[in-house]
Amino acid sequence: MSQVEKATFAGGCFWCMIKPFDQYSGVIRVTSGYTGGHVINPTYQQVCAGDTGHAEAVEISFNPDIISYNELLDIFWQQIDPTDSQGQFVDRGDSYRPAIFYHSETQKKQAIESKLKLEKSGRFTQPIAVSIEPAKTFYPAEDYHQNFYQKQPEHYEKYRKASGRDNFISTYWQNKK
Template identity: 70%
Template sequence: MNQTEKATFAGGCFWCMIKPFDSYDGVLSVISGYTGGQVKNPTYEQVCAGNTGHTEAVEITFEPSKISYNQLLDIFWQQIDPTDGKGQFADRGDSYRPAIFYHNHAQQQQAIASKDLLQQSGKFAQPIEVAIEKAVEFYPAEQYHQQFYQKQPEHYNRYYQLSGRANFIAKNWNNNKS
């Protein structure tokens, strides 16, 4: 039986954070949800209202023997504007803030090292503003949010383009994945 781990990342709208991870060998599942707040079993409407303390995030179940946590961190960084800690692209506020939620000490150390490496690279003139926090309870989002890019591809693609994410990623990461 293969060992699995969890990785949890927030990078703005969770719709745009599923597809980038979904196609990698070793990634068993990617779930949209909410984490970091004080309200149990929050709804999308409650999180969007901004008074739950939760952030939209994705929880990834993966096999470290096939894809490493560091590889997942690399994928994560290339989906976001790491200099914008107040939201991502068209989505503003704490529920859309970028964050890495670590599940153990090794993940914490790898996340810190990865963030430091990106900051030291000089790729961005501004500071890297991504929080690194201990993972807490993760609440799956409503079913209609799961795999949204597959269920509503036209809506997803329009949002991905119009939010500013597609242009930022193409310009800053030389990456055409959406």
């Protein structure tokens, strides 16, 4: 097996960002957590209060021989509203901002290229507002947040639907291939 690489994406509520990546071959682990802020070992309550600078995010460990970083970027874009920098769906505020946190110059270049490709596609009339930032320390979230879609499937599905995420994805991604 080749070396394991990491990808880190913020796309609003981290509960909704695990399952889309978890189902692909080559994805070894998807961890919910916090990154991009200035507080060491933040808690969920601190991050939600908005004082830490962190975003809820997922850290993906993957085998690049099986799934590429560009493929992960494509999956990421199709889980979010890339025009909303103020949060995602019903989750508002800086802790729910969408962002790509790159781990290398190659990832930075690929992230910028994928963002430009999306901007040029004409899929959205508003500007693409997702930030591309260097990866900072990633702090895994509390255990009850990990793999929430498996631990609480009914709650997870109700939340996704009520948040507006599923409707947005259906409207902007699944119906406009």
